[in-house]
Amino acid sequence: MSVATFPGVFIQEVPSGVRTITGVPTAITAFVGRTAMGPLETPVVINSFGDFQRLFGGLNADSSVSYAVRDFFLNGGGQAVIVRLFKPSATPATDTATVTLGTAADQLVLAAANPGSWGRGLSVTVTQDLKDQDLTDAAAAIGLADADKTNLFSLTISLKNGPTEVIRNVTTRPSTRLIGPTLLTESDLVVLKTAPPASFIDASTLVAANVAAAGGDDGDRTTPLSSTAYDTAFSALERADVVNIVCVPPDLPRNADSSWGDTTPLVFSHALKQFCVPHRAMLIVDPPAAWNDVADALHPTNGLAIFTSQGISGNDARNAGIYFPRVLEADTLLGNRTVKAVSCGIVAGIMAATDGTRGVWKAPAGIDAGIAGTLGLAFNMTDKENGQINPLGINALRTFPVVGSVVWGARTLRGADSLGDEYKYLPVRRFALFLEESLVRGLKFAVFEPNDEPLWAQIRLAVGAFLNNLFRQGAFQGRTPREAYFVKADNETTTQNDVNLGIVNVLVGFAPLKPAEFVIIKLQQIAGQIST
Numbered sequence: 277m278s279v280a281t282f283p284g285v286f287i288q289e290v291p292s293g294v295r296t297i298t299g300v301p302t303a304i305t306a307f308v309g310r311t312a313m314g315p316l317e318t319p320v321v322i323n324s325f326g327d328f329q330r331l332f333g334g335l336n337a338d339s340s341v342s343y344a345v346r347d348f349f350l351n352g353g354g355q356a357v358i359v360r361l362f363k364p365s366a367t368p369a370t371d372t373a374t375v376t377l378g379t380a381a382d383q384l385v386l387a388a389a390n391p392g393s394w395g396r397g398l399s400v401t402v403t404q405d406l407k408d409q410d411l412t413d414a415a416a417a418i419g420l421a422d423a424d425k426t427n428l429f430s431l432t433i434s435l436k437n438g439p440t441e442v443i444r445n446v447t448t449r450p451s452t453r454l455i456g457p458t459l460l461t462e463s464d465l466v467v468l469k470t471a472p473p474a475s476f477i478d479a480s481t482l483v484a485a486n487v488a489a490a491g492g493d494d495g496d497r498t499t500p501l502s503s504t505a506y507d508t509a510f511s512a513l514e515r516a517d518v519v520n521i522v523c524v525p526p527d528l529p530r531n532a533d534s535s536w537g538d539t540t541p542l543v544f545s546h547a548l549k550q551f552c553v554p555h556r557a558m559l560i561v562d563p564p565a566a567w568n569d570v571a572d573a574l575h576p577t578n579g580l581a582i583f584t585s586q587g588i589s590g591n592d593a594r595n596a597g598i599y600f601p602r603v604l605e606a607d608t609l610l611g612n613r614t615v616k617a618v619s620c621g622i623v624a625g626i627m628a629a630t631d632g633t634r635g636v637w638k639a640p641a642g643i644d645a646g647i648a649g650t651l652g653l654a655f656n657m658t659d660k661e662n663g664q665i666n667p668l669g670i671n672a673l674r675t676f677p678v679v680g681s682v683v684w685g686a687r688t689l690r691g692a693d694s695l696g697d698e699y700k701y702l703p704v705r706r707f708a709l710f711l712e713e714s715l716v717r718g719l720k721f722a723v724f725e726p727n728d729e730p731l732w733a734q735i736r737l738a739v740g741a742f743l744n745n746l747f748r749q750g751a752f753q754g755r756t757p758r759e760a761y762f763v764k765a766d767n768e769t770t771t772q773n774d775v776n777l778g779i780v781n782v783l784v785g786f787a788p789l790k791p792a793e794f795v796i797i798k799l800q801q802i803a804g805q806i807s808t
Contacts, residue, residue, distance in 0.1 A: 297718030297742040302636040302710050303628035305521040306357040308509045309341025313394040314360045319516040322356050325349045337609040340525040340536045344621030350649040351622050352629025357516045363496045363505040373492030375400045382481040387469035395492035397436030402482040404429050420451040429479035433465050448477050510550045522559045523620040535616035538564045545587035552595045556709040561598040562618040570661040593689035594699040599623050599671045601655040616654045636710050637751045639686035639703045639791040647681040667693040686791050704788045727775045732765040739763045753787040761786040
C-alpha cells in the first residue's frame with residue numbers, strides 16, 4: 277500500500293493465511309476396453325449410461341466393457357472415464373468408413389470420426405437450398421467472395437439407428453465456414469478425410485441423396501499383451517484428472533456358452549504398475565472364467581497363484597482386489613440368454629454408492645451392498661467355503677435368503693492373514709489413497725513459499741482442519757482428535773539441511789477404521805437367584 281499524503285481513514289486488506297483443503301472424489305471409475313465407436317487414445321468422462329450410448333455406441337454384443345459400464349451405473353456408479361481400446365487390423369486403411377461425394381474431378385471425401393464397423397451405417401446428403409439473394413447474404417456473412425457463393429452447401433449426416441446432424445452453409449473455399457475445421461467443431465460423426473482440390477468446386481456436383489459409407493472394421497483383438505494397445509490406453513488414462521478405480525474387462529470373443537473370456541494376469545499387472553500404483557487408484561480384478569468353484573480358486577497353480585506369479589504381488593497388490601465368483605446376467609442382445617459375466621463394473625458401482633452414503637472409510641460390503649441387475653451368481657458358496665478363500669484375500673460374492681446377492685468381502689490382494697499387511701483391508705487402503713491425493717492437491721500452495729515457521733504453521737492449520745472435518749464425520753478411530761490423527765510440520769521434521777535443499781517435510785498420522793469382519797457374540801445364561 278502506498279503511503280498516504282493526506283489526512284483520512286484508509287483500509288488495507290490483509291491475507292488471512294488460511295488455506296482450505298478439499299477432499300478429492302473417491303469413486304471415479306475408469307473402464308478400458310473395446311467399444312463399438314468413440315474417440316481413440318482419449319479418456320472421456322461420462323455421467324450416465326446414456327452418455328455411453330451416445331459417445332461409444334451403447335451395449336454391444338462384442339464388447340464386454342459395454343456391459344460392465346451398464347452394470348456400474350445400475351449399481352450406483354456416478355461418474356466414469358472411458359478409454360476405448362483399438363488395435364488396427366492387418367489392413368488399417370479399411371478400419372475407418374468413408375463417404376465419397378461428387379465426381380472424380382470435383383470430389384469430396386468424408387471419413388467416420390473414428391474407426392469401427394459402426395461407420396458402415398453412415399450416409400450423407402448434400403443440399404443447396406438457399407435462394408440467390410439468401411446465398412449472397414450467407415456468403416458475405418462468412419467472408420466468402422460473391423463469385424464463390426455457389427460453393428456454399430449443407431450436409432445432412434445420418435447414422436443408422438443413431439443421431440442425425442445437419443451442418444449448414446459450409447464451403448471448400450477459404451472462409452469462416454471452411455468445411456474441414458467446421459466438421460471438427462460441429463460434427464461428432466464425420467471429419468474431412470482429404471483436403472478438397474485447390475480449384476473451385478461447384479457444389480451442385482456434390483448434391484446427392486443418402487450416399488452410403490463404405491469400409492469400416494473393428495480391428496483386431498488386443499489380448500494377449502503382445503499388443504501395445506493396452507499400454508497406449510493406460511498412458512492415455514494419465515490425462516484424466518482423477519481416477520480412483522480401474523476396470524479392465526476382457527477383450528476376447530465369447531466362449532461357446534456365450535460367457536466372456538479372461539483378461540490375462542499380465543494385463544492386470546501392467547494396469548497396476550503402469551497406472552494404479554503411481555496414480556493412487558484401485559484395480560478390480562475379475563477371476564478367470566475357469567474358476568467354477570472354491571477348489572478352482574485354491575488350485576496351487578491355476579488358482580490365485582496365476583495372479584501373484586504375474587506381478588500382482590508385493591506392495592503393489594495393496595492397490596488391487598479380487599471378487600469371486602462371476603455373476604449370471606440375462607443378455608438382452610442374445611434373446612435374454614443367461615450368460616456368465618464379469619463383476620468389476622458391479623463392484624465399482626457398489627463402491628461408489630457406499631462412498632456416497634457412508635464414506636470411503638466404510639467397507640463396500642455387507643447386507644446393504646446388494647447386487648442389482650443380475651440373475652444370481654455363477655457359484656453359490658457355503659460359509660465353510662467362504663472361510664477357505666477369505667483368509668487368502670479373495671473377496672466373496674454371496675447369496676443369502678431375503679437379502680439376495682451381496683458383496684461379502686473387503687480385502688485387498690495383500691489381505692491374506694499370513695501376510696499381516698497394514699493395508700489388509702480395502703476401506704483402509706482406499707481411505708489412505710484418498711488422504712494422499714487430497715493432500716497432494718491441497719498443499720500445492722506451499723510450493724515456492726518461504727520455507728520457514730510461517731509456512732509450517734499454515735500447513736499444520738490447513739491439514740489439521742481437513743482431518744478434523746473427517747474426524748467429525750466418523751472417518752477415524754478414537755474419541756478425540758488427539759487419538760484420531762496428528763500433523764507435524766516444524767524444525768524437527770524439516771531440518772536446516774532440508775531447507776537448504778528446498779524440502780519441507782510434513783508428517784501425518786491417522787488411526788483408520790477397520791471393518792468388523794467377525795462379530796463375536798458371547799452369550800451367558802443367568803441362573804435364577806438363589807436365596808441364602
